[in-house]
Amino acid sequence: MLKIENLHADVDGKAILKGLSLTINPGEIHAIMGPNGAGKSTLSYVLAGRPGYEVTDGSVTFQGEDLLDKEPHERAAAGVFLGFQYPVEIPGVSNVQFLREALNAQRRLRGEEPLSGGDFLKRARAQADALGLSMDMLKRPVNVGFSGGEKKRNEMVQMGIIDPTLAILDETDSGLDIDALRTVGHGINTIMRKPDKAVLLITHYQRLLDYVKPDFVHVLAAGRIVRTGGADLALELEREGYGAIAA
Ligand code: ADP
Ligand code: MG
Ligand code: MG
Numbered sequence: 001m002l003k004i005e006n007l008h009a010d011v012d013g014k015a016i017l018k019g020l021s022l023t024i025n026p027g028e029i030h031a032i033m034g035p036n037g038a039g040k041s042t043l044s045y046v047l048a049g050r051p052g053y054e055v056t057d058g059s060v061t062f063q064g065e066d067l068l069d070k071e072p073h074e075r076a077a078a079g080v081f082l083g084f085q086y087p088v089e090i091p092g093v094s095n096v097q098f099l100r101e102a103l104n105a106q107r108r109l110r111g112e113e114p115l116s117g118g119d120f121l122k123r124a125r126a127q128a129d130a131l132g133l134s135m136d137m138l139k140r141p142v143n144v145g146f147s148g149g150e151k152k153r154n155e156m157v158q159m160g161i162i163d164p165t166l167a168i169l170d171e172t173d174s175g176l177d178i179d180a181l182r183t184v185g186h187g188i189n190t191i192m193r194k195p196d197k198a199v200l201l202i203t204h205y206q207r208l209l210d211y212v213k214p215d216f217v218h219v220l221a222a223g224r225i226v227r228t229g230g231a232d233l234a235l236e237l238e239r240e241g242y243g244a245i246a247a
C-alpha cells in the first residue's frame with residue numbers, strides 16, 4: 001500500500017529525514033516510536049504534502065502511484081488521512097460544515113456523487129455515536145474550546161466520516177486521560193483495523209499500543225529507521241528507553 005524508499009527531506013534547509021525506508025501492506029498497523037526531534041512529525045508532514053517540507057531524495061508510492069507528485073488535497077482524495085499532534089481550531093466553521101465540505105470535495109475528485117445533507121448527517125451521527133461525541137459538539141466550530149481529549153475524539157469522528165485507506169496518526173495519544181485513550185484506541189480499531197486499510201501510528205509512549213496492537217514497531221532516530229520489531233519492541237523501549245538504540 002505504502003512504499004517509502006530512501007526518503008530524504010529538508011525543513012528550512014536543514015536535513016531531517018536521512019534515508020528512511022518503510023513498506024506498509026494492507027491490513028497492517030505500524031507504530032513508529034522514537035525520541036523527541038527524531039523526525040516523526042516531519043515524516044507525517046512530508047507524507048501529507050505540507051508546504052515547506054522539501055523532499056531531496058528517495059520516493060514514496062501509495063497504491064502504486066507516486067504520492068509525492070500529488071497535491072495535499074489529491075493525497076487526501078486518494079485515501080490518505082493525517083491526524084495532527086495538535087489539532088487546529090477553526091473559528092466560524094462548524095465541524096459538520098467542515099467535514100461535509102472535505103468529504104464531498106474528496107468524492108468529487110474521485111468522480112463520486114457528493115453526499116446530500118441528509119445522508120451526510122446520518123453518517124456523521126453514526127460516527128459520533130460510535131465514539132461518544134455528542135451531535136451538539138459536531139455542530140460547534142471545529143475544535144474551538146474543545147479539551148485535549150475532545151479534540152482527539154473529534155479527530156477520530158473525522159476519520160470515521162472520511163473513511164480513509166491509510167491513516168497517519170501523529171502522537172494522537174499525547175495529553176489524553178485513560179478514558180480518552182481507550183476511545184481513541186477503539187476508534188482506530190473499529191475504523192481502520194480492516195484487511196484493505198492500514199495505519200501508521202506515531203507515538204512516544206507504549207500506552208496506546210495496549211489498545212491498538214501493532215503488527216510492527218519501528219524506532220526512528222536521527223531521520224532513519226534504526227530498528228524494527230513486533231509489538232514486544234514497544235515494551236522493551238518502555239523498559240530500557242531510546243538511549244541504547246538511538247545513541
Ligand atoms: P519529532 O516529531 O520526532 O519530535 P520533528 O519531526 O518535529 O521531530 O522534528 C525533527 C527535527 O526537525 C527537530 O530537530 C526540529 O527542531 C526540526 N524542525 C522541525 N520543524 C522545523 C522548522 N520549521 N524549521 C527548522 N527545524 C525544524
Ligand atoms: Mg515531538
Ligand atoms: Mg512530533
